[in-house]
Amino acid sequence: MFGALEAGGTKMVMALMDSQGRETDRKVIPTGTPEDTMPQMLAFFRSRPIDALGVGCFGPLDLDPKSPAYGHITRTPKLSWRDYPILQAFRDALHVPVGFDTDVNAAALAENRLGAARGLSSCLYLTVGTGIGGGVVVNGQPVHGLMHPEVGHMLLSPDASDPAPEGFCPYHKGCGEGLAAGPAIQKRWGLPAQQLPEGHAAWALEAGYLAQICANAMMVLSPQKIILGGGVMHQRLLFPMVRAKTISLLNGYLPVREVDEGLEDYIVPPGLGDASGITGAYLLARDALDNAKIQ
Ligand code: ADP
Ligand code: ZN
Numbered sequence: 001m002f003g004a005l006e007a008g009g010t011k012m013v014m015a016l017m018d019s020q021g022r023e024t025d026r027k028v029i030p031t032g033t034p035e036d037t038m039p040q041m042l043a044f045f046r047s048r049p050i051d052a053l054g055v056g057c058f059g060p061l062d063l064d065p066k067s068p069a070y071g072h073i074t075r076t077p078k079l080s081w082r083d084y085p086i087l088q089a090f091r092d093a094l095h096v097p098v099g100f101d102t103d104v105n106a107a108a109l110a111e112n113r114l115g116a117a118r119g120l121s122s123c124l125y126l127t128v129g130t131g132i133g134g135g136v137v138v139n140g141q142p143v144h145g146l147m148h149p150e151v152g153h154m155l156l157s158p159d160a161s162d163p164a165p166e167g168f169c170p171y172h173k174g175c176g177e178g179l180a181a182g183p184a185i186q187k188r189w190g191l192p193a194q195q196l197p198e199g200h201a202a203w204a205l206e207a208g209y210l211a212q213i214c215a216n217a218m219m220v221l222s223p224q225k226i227i228l229g230g231g232v233m234h235q236r237l238l239f240p241m242v243r244a245k246t247i248s249l250l251n252g253y254l255p256v257r258e259v260d261e262g263l264e265d266y267i268v269p270p271g272l273g274d275a276s277g278i279t280g281a282y283l284l285a286r287d288a289l290d291n292a293k294i295q
Pocket of ligand 2: 153176
């Protein structure tokens with residue numbers, strides 16, 4: 001039996017899964033402080049003996065095993081979780097191997113192994129929701145380096161037609177998240193994204209910003225698939241618009257079949273629907289158990 005946790009800034013999704021990946025139990029609780037949230041999560045994961053736990057966590061995280069702050073949530077705006085050693089807390093309490101990565105790297109891993117990027121060696125998974133986060137898998141593994149990719153904070157060019165071109169990110173103003181996450185849409189137009197009608201100017205603007213992210217990612221990372229998930233992407237009308245704008249931004253520069261085919265099969269929704277994150281956490285648990293056996 002495996003434990004899986006998708007740790008988000010607003011909610012914690014916990015699941016128990018068997019060795020076939022079938023979910024046998026699930027619980028969702030709001031993200032409070034560590035003092036009240038951790039005991040509830042530990043109680044859930046202790047309700048059944050588990051062999052390993054996987055945690056896909058909101059960031060930023062320290063993922064460098066050599067760092068003294070390894071496994072900590074670091075400079076999060078959620079102050080009660082800042083510098084919280086979440087990995088060690090689970091290891092100490094549960095005494096099982098714990099796999100740990102960003103929520104979006106976990107989702108990218110799941111899409112790579114079981115979803116829209118199955119059979120490929122690389123992909124980018126972007127969630128467009130309360131924030132914009134990007135998970136990157138290369139050679140079948142989530143990318144870690146200096147820390148982990150922060151694709152959503154790449155700096156964009158404001159659109160000439162944008163009524164709020166400065167952007168809303170507290171760190172960079174006009175980065176991807178500052179211009180195109182759900183809260184940016186709401187602040188710019190005064191309505192939550194899900195209430196904006198189909199023909200609204202918001203969608204062309206949104207597609208343009210997401211296309212800047214996609215085009216930049218294609219040129220920097222060369223992923224074999226770009227998967228766009230998160231609440232805002234429930235607006236399916238965005239997909240054809242993002243593909244068309246990405247092609248226009250690339251302007252014939254990348255001579256690949258995927259572009260010639262209109263990116264139809266390249267910029268796609270998640271193959272696992274809204275389950276990419278929790279499935280990724282499950283895969284982190286499986287990998288943690290495999291690694292523990294090798295050592
Ligand atoms: P989170 O990022 O917190 O995990 P979501 O991915 O659901 O959660 O993102 C929430 C954001 O997505 C909100 O800003 C909301 O306005 C927007 N959103 C949610 N559902 C839709 C929808 N159907 N259409 C457009 N925007 C949506
Ligand atoms: Zn930013």
